[in-house]
Amino acid sequence: MSDGGGTSFLKHARTFAGLTLVSRVLGLVRDAVIVRILGVSGLGTAFGIAFQFPNTFRRLFGEGALSASLIPEYAGLLKNDPTLAHRFASLTVGVMAAGLGGVVLVLELGLLALLWLADVPEDGRRALVLLAAMLPYMPLVCITAALGGMLQTHGRFAAQAGAPIILNLCMIVAAAGSAYALGAPAETVALAVAAAVSLAGVLQVLWCLRDLRGTVHWTRDLEGAAVPARRMFRRMVPVVLGLGTIQIATLIESWVIVAWPLYQGPTISGHPYPLDEAAGAALYNAQRLYQFPLGIFGIALATAVFPTLARLADEPAAFAATLRRSIRLALFMGVPATLGLIWVSRDLTAVVYQGGAVDAEDTRRMAECLGMYAPLVGTYSLTHVLTRAFYARGDTSLPTRISIATVVLGLVLGTSLMWILRERGLALGGSLAAVVQIVWLVRAADARLGGGPAGPIFNAGTLGALARIGACGGVMLLALAGFSLLWPHEEGVSVAAHAVRLSADVMAGGAAYLGATALLCREDLRTLLNRSPRRAPISPS
DSSP states (O other): OOOSSTTHHHHHHHHHHHHHHHHHHHHHHHHHHHHHHHOSSHHHHHHHHHHHHHHHHIIIIIIIIHHHHHHHHHHHHHHHOHHHHHHHHHHHHHHHHHHHHHHHHHHHHHHHHHHHHSOOOHHHHHHHHHHHHHTTHHHHHHHHHHHHHHHHHTTOOHHHHHHHHHHHHHHHHHHHIIIIISOOOHHHHHHHHHHHHHHHHHHHHHHHHHHHTTTSOOOSOOTTTHHHHHHHHHHHHHHHHHHHHHHHHHHHIIIIIITHHHHHOSEETTEEOSOOTTHHHHHHHHHHHHHHHIIIIIIHHHHHHHHHHHHTTTOHHHHHHHHHHHHHHHHHHHHHHHHHHHHTHHHHHHHHHOBTTBOHHHHHHHHHHHHHHTHHHHHHHHHHHHHHHHHHTTOOHHHHHHHHHHHHHHHHHHHHHHHHHTHHHHHHHHHHHHHHHHHHHHHHHHHHTOOGGGOOSSOHHHHHHHHHHHHHHHHHHHHHHHHHHHSOOOSSOOHHHHHHHHHHHHHHHHHHHHHHHHHHOHHHHHHHTTOOOSSOOOOOO
């Protein structure tokens, strides 16, 4: 039996993943340049938490609530009433530009008043100034996400996947140009990079608008568009409320827990605070490294499959088959990425970050955080796929409630563990909460998304495939452990030596995993490589 078109998303996933790979590589170059200039320091923490604010806003409105509600609504309108779809698109972008622009204006005035009236320590003032420079990026990146959702519905993924490349190039040019060409001090470099972020937002919107020419017909005639727009915004409400809690928790972690030493000093209520002013920089830079494989594999796959799932929402058997294949591919790529990241964390951190203002002790500190964050690659890869499956069925409430509960759990675990493990405790708390979230989502998927003729989502075939993927990951670890006996890891070596060791481990682990999957997971490997299996396609059951 056919999978109902379930493989059609794979071409888009490869396109999205390829461009995302370019973006992520440039992102690593960007981070490598910036951290070598700013260091693992109070200034590095100030920049990291300032950049976290527009990113949080993007996740809330741009890539979370808006995408979850816009794509199914827009896809339905295109199918049934293309003229109304164009009006709906015009109204959505207009409302976002006016509404979010107004929010940014209010926030800018609030920051100006705070800087003018409040007695804020120097590192704290730097964070507020950098935030003010980056705030215009917030509405721009949300509009980019909306335009990208429209492009995805039309089966065009290149523009949205390429938009982050613009951001990375702008930040690299600003950092390298101001520091190395002009010889500016680190504080000036940070401000130049912050301004480049807002400029990149303008360029990203123009980039997506260019790709939409001839596809969306922008119009001032909005007759009838208010009805689907209200429907979309009503669908957004539970996600906004849920993600609002999630993003508030993220901001609390960044601007209260991590930033405490910047504003209040090294103590709390007369007791030593477990984090110092550089903790935020260590966490931020470690996050950037685990987000590299997550963006290439997990998010790319979930983004590509979402429109397909939305189109198949009223075809239970085809929907279930597509979701099962996506789950298997998410873990087929996520398991080795997670295990490999834990294994190479020290060498990878040294190769990307060490040098300039970053010494070996800074590298060790960031690598330990990265090891705690690594499980998020596998768990988030699967979480993104399952969450979008719920969204495609119009169920935004359940995954949001699960996210709220697990984010609060992560915040509680992280703030408890940081008194023992310092910044590593915050990273470990997030990873433990993510495991709870994925277990919860798996159980909910079988209860809400399966059943009937389609059968459970996690049926015997899917569970067997996941067990084989886990076995292949075990083979990879055994190969790496054997390799380390022949070539033990050494401390205090040069960055070049770390690079050689990293390359060797990647090749050894990759060869072992591919060899194991060729024997145990042949069908998933062929699907990933876009080769037809010798046996019949996966049936919906």
